[in-house]
Amino acid sequence: MRAVLTLCALLVLVADGANAEPLTDADEIVARANLASYYAGADGRSEVRMIISDAQGRQQRRQFTVLRRNVEAGGDQQFLVVFSQPSDVRNTTFLVHKHVDGDDDRWLYLPGLDLVKRISAGDKRTSFVGAHYFYEDVSGRRPADDSHELLETTDEHYVLRHIPLDRQTVEFSSYVTWIDRETLLPMKIEYTNPAGKLYRRVEVLEVADFDGHPTVTISRVSDLLGGGQTDMQFRYIKYDTGLPEQVFTERSLRNPPRDWLQRPRSGT
Amino acid sequence: MAPSATHWVLKTAALLVLLPAPLLAQDDDPWSNEQWDDEGWGQEEEALPFNGFVEAAAGTRFTRDPLLSKRETLEELRWRLETEWNTAALSLRFKSDLAYDGIEKGWDAEFRDLTVGFRIGESIDARIGQQVLTWGTGDLVFLNDLFPKDFVSFFAGRDDDYLKAPSATLRFTRFSDTINIDVAWTPLFEPDVYLNGERFSFFSPLAGSNVSPDPPLAAVEPSDSLSNGELAVRLFKTVEGREYALYAYDGFFKQPTALTAAFEPTFAALTAIGASLRQPAGPGLVNFETAYYWSRDDKDGTDPLLPNDQLRLLAGYEWEPKANFTVGLQYYLEWTRDHDALIRNSPAAEFEPDELRHVLTTRLSFRAGLDRHVFSLFAFISPSDRDFYLRPSYQFRYSDEWSWVLGGNLFGGDAQHTFFSQLQDASNAYLRIRYHY
Numbered sequence: 043m044r045a046v047l048t049l050c051a052l053l054v055l056v057a058d059g060a061n062a063e064p065l066t067d068a069d070e071i072v073a074r075a076n077l078a079s080y081y082a083g084a085d086g087r088s089e090v091r092m093i094i095s096d097a098q099g100r101q102q103r104r105q106f107t108v109l110r111r112n113v114e115a116g117g118d119q120q121f122l123v124v125f126s127q128p129s130d131v132r133n134t135t136f137l138v139h140k141h142v143d144g145d146d147d148r149w150l151y152l153p154g155l156d157l158v159k160r161i162s163a164g165d166k167r168t169s170f171v172g173a174h175y176f177y178e179d180v181s182g183r184r185p186a187d188d189s190h191e192l193l194e195t196t197d198e199h200y201v202l203r204h205i206p207l208d209r210q211t212v213e214f215s216s217y218v219t220w221i222d223r224e225t226l227l228p229m230k231i232e233y234t235n236p237a238g239k240l241y242r243r244v245e246v247l248e249v250a251d252f253d254g255h256p257t258v259t260i261s262r263v264s265d266l267l268g269g270g271q272t273d274m275q276f277r278y279i280k281y282d283t284g285l286p287e288q289v290f291t292e293r294s295l296r297n298p299p300r301d302w303l304q305r306p307r308s309g310t
Numbered sequence: 311m312a313p314s315a316t317h318w319v320l321k322t323a324a325l326l327v328l329l330p331a332p333l334l335a336q337d338d339d340p341w342s343n344e345q346w347d348d349e350g351w352g353q354e355e356e357a358l359p360f361n362g363f364v365e366a367a368a369g370t371r372f373t374r375d376p377l378l379s380k381r382e383t384l385e386e387l388r389w390r391l392e393t394e395w396n397t398a399a400l401s402l403r404f405k406s407d408l409a410y411d412g413i414e415k416g417w418d419a420e421f422r423d424l425t426v427g428f429r430i431g432e433s434i435d436a437r438i439g440q441q442v443l444t445w446g447t448g449d450l451v452f453l454n455d456l457f458p459k460d461f462v463s464f465f466a467g468r469d470d471d472y473l474k475a476p477s478a479t480l481r482f483t484r485f486s487d488t489i490n491i492d493v494a495w496t497p498l499f500e501p502d503v504y505l506n507g508e509r510f511s512f513f514s515p516l517a518g519s520n521v522s523p524d525p526p527l528a529a530v531e532p533s534d535s536l537s538n539g540e541l542a543v544r545l546f547k548t549v550e551g552r553e554y555a556l557y558a559y560d561g562f563f564k565q566p567t568a569l570t571a572a573f574e575p576t577f578a579a580l581t582a583i584g585a586s587l588r589q590p591a592g593p594g595l596v597n598f599e600t601a602y603y604w605s606r607d608d609k610d611g612t613d614p615l616l617p618n619d620q621l622r623l624l625a626g627y628e629w630e631p632k633a634n635f636t637v638g639l640q641y642y643l644e645w646t647r648d649h650d651a652l653i654r655n656s657p658a659a660e661f662e663p664d665e666l667r668h669v670l671t672t673r674l675s676f677r678a679g680l681d682r683h684v685f686s687l688f689a690f691i692s693p694s695d696r697d698f699y700l701r702p703s704y705q706f707r708y709s710d711e712w713s714w715v716l717g718g719n720l721f722g723g724d725a726q727h728t729f730f731s732q733l734q735d736a737s738n739a740y741l742r743i744r745y746h747y
Contacts, residue, residue: 094680096679096680096682100709102707102709102710103710128710128711128746129361129362129363129392129746129747130363130710130713130746132359132361132392133394139551145590147551147590154442154469154471155442155444155470155471155473155474156441156442156443156444156474157444158444160553160588160595162590162593162594162595162628162629162630162636163590163593163594163595164593164594164629164630165630165636167633168630168633168634168677169634169677169680169681171681172680172681172682172707173680174680213633270680288485291485291548292490292546292548293435293483293485293490296435296483297401297427297435300396300398300401301398
């Protein structure tokens with residue numbers, strides 16, 4: 043029985059995977075990679091923790107829960123991030139209404155002041171809560187913000203170069219991604235600055251399957267010039283939980299939706 | 311303060327003793343495990359999470375205030391304790407501060423949050439108890455936010471959080487697709503923490519100069535009857551990224567700007583309405599807010615003992631011209647109504663506010679080293695009062711546990727009686743060191 047199952051699994055992989063006719067259109071690869079990375083399921087929840095290490099090796103930590111809902115696949119999305127650690131950011135909440143046509147709307151709730159602070163749109167390629175991750179890494183960069191070129195198709199990866207259409211709003215001049223041909227997850231992203239130096243790397247260290255969606259469970263961002271890195275780990279991942287739109291409103295900033303934030307009984 | 315502080319300490323001690331021992335042990339530190347394994351995630355939070363900080367703070371004037379014996383403006387050790395307890399139906403929050411204050415020479419205890427939250431039906435969130443409340447669009451400028459502020463903390467260099475003072479309030483928020491409604495009822499009037507002459511001297515129009523009364527000024531508060539409570543209402547809705555809000559308030563001016571018949575400072579009756587809009591514009595965010603203050607007992611502005619009506623306007627813009635560098639600009643106007651009547655009837659017309667008081671504010675903030683270093687300069691500049699208030703600060707987050715802030719509060723101006731000018735002798739520098747647990 044077990045052999046039959048293994049065989050079936052192999053057949054599925056063969057049919058759907060690396061040996062399938064490779065994609066050749068760069069825009070299509072990017073669109074599908076975007077779906078695979080940020081749009082799995084109709085919605086999702088995950089707990090996240092980060093270890094932020096500076097060049098001297100000093101570490102800081104963050105822990106939070108993310109709820110996500112797709113307004114439409116590949117289109118607008120909503121995110122709610124609720125922090126639990128460290129103690130000075132505990133109960134800080136962050137709400138994003140991501141728009142494909144136009145700037146995202148972002149709010150931060152600071153419980154000490156009972157203040158709902160709006161964050162301006164420009165402010166997205168800066169550190170997310172002190173990590174090497176940017177705000178934009180958390181909610182995803184719009185595919186339409188860059189032009190895409192397929193450099194190479196290897197056995198495992200599509201290798202693409204991306205050039206920003208508006209250089210004023212970003213700190214990089216280009217970046218290269220290695221997209222897994224099977225899962226379509228970007229496994230490595232390397233950014234080059236206007237001086238032509240490689241200065242930033244995002245890499246996926248572990249992928250696991252949840253509810254049929256290949257999902258990044260450990261990733262790392264490295265500052266290649268200044269030193270330092272942030273490791274991010276995802277746990278207690280669940281898709282298609284039925285998150286309603288009302289969860290992604292000012293109501294949840296002040297009163298985080300405990301029902302939806304609760305850790306699922308199954309899952310790892 | 312001392313007897314009630316003692317009482318409070320005893321109560322806290324009793325509470326701690328009553329708690330089951332395992333809750334206090336906190337042996338499952340979620341960060342204790344360096345490995346990426348299951349243990350490091352900590353348990354689902356069923357037990358009471360205890361956290362907070364201990365902070366030591368010191369601040370001193372640049373020059374002596376001839377009216378005050380102490381040169382120091384801040385000298386305290388503060389302990390914050392926070393916990394919360396959530397069930398399906400209830401959420402209890404506890405956030406207390408216990409501080410030894412070397413300036414006022416005594417213990418100071420305060421619940422910044424002691425509330426129970428629950429839902430009424432599907433659409434109403436209620437939160438009852440001692441809490442900090444904020445609304446409106448201004449950055450350190452308040453029009454429709456008539457919740458209590460602690461200006462003494464603000465000027466002394468405590469954390470910005472302490473600008474907002476808690477009040478014992480019943481807050482109900484109803485959410486719906488049409489419009490959201492916030493109602494905050496504070497049954498007993500809670501004024502601002504105002505300048506009382508203890509830490510900072512202040513300008514008295516009666517004396518015609520700065521004063522530092524001993525005992526410190528204690529303004530006459532409205533009697534503790536429910537009819538003297540405060541009711542604040544906000545209608546709000548976000549449409550396509552635009553945040554609209556309407557506000558109403560019924561209560562009292564939060565500062566003791568009125569005088570009783572016996573010339574004691576007191577709080578005049580106030581009704582206010584207002585509106586605000588905040589939305590993205592270009593690379594940043596724009597906000598507009600307006601409020602009309604009715605001084606209910608001085609409708610025609612002729613009573614010299616009471617403040618006049620005011621129209622307040624605010625326009626602001628905030629954007630990030632460079633990565634990690636944020637600029638905020640605001641223009642704020644206070645238009646005192648019936649100004650002619652005010653001047654005509656005033657015993658000290660030269661100290662009355664201008665008909666139009668303009669204030670410009672700028673916030674410059676630069677973050678470096680993954681937000682570990684934050685350099686900030688907030689400036690209030692009033693061209694009409696010809697005075698200013700600068701708030702430079704440098705914050706360093708050494709680790710998740712340790713952080714410190716070095717900052718200043720710099721006041722200046724031409725006249726002696728204007729709002730920031732009266733604090734010229736209060737210009738100070740401070741250092742705060744905080745350990746989070």
